[in-house]
Amino acid sequence: MKSMLIISRQAPWAGPGAREALDIVLAGGAFDLPLGLLFLDDGVFQLVAGQQASALQQKDLTANLQALPLFGVEELFVSARSLAERGLGDSQLALPAEKLDDAALTQLLDRFDQVVTI
Known part of the structure; x- marks a missing residue:
């Protein structure tokens, strides 16, 4: 079975990309x-x-993110540089x-068979 890395590059309020990335990951996780x-x-x-999220009339993605382990998705990664460039800490x-x-x-990137960027 091929492994897949999903790269999510959009902020949660910047359009459908963040939700689509999560949907792909949750669907893939459901199929192991x-x-x-x-x-x-x-x-x-x-x-x-x-x-x-409601202030921007968007759906909060937090519950979906917290459900990832329930779907067998436990490998979550974040770019240290992206965090630093945006002033975010642990x-x-x-x-x-x-x-x-x-x-x-x-x-x-080399570790996964397929890489999808959203």
Whole structure:
């Protein structure tokens, strides 16, 4: 069975990309596909705790993110550079994700058979 890494690059309020990435990961997890989810660029904002999605008339993605382990998706990664560039620290994140530097990101991409960027 081929493994797949989904790279989520959109903020939760920037359009449908964040939700679509989560939908793909949850569907794949339901079928026991070996999956990983990487939050990159503005996608790191999906991990921030206490978002007020309703203020932007958006659906809160927090519940979907917290359901990932229930679907067998336990490999969550985040770009350390993307966090730093956006001034985000570990204490602001709602979910634990493995922070990776640029060299580790390259190794991560090589580890998966397929990579999908959304």
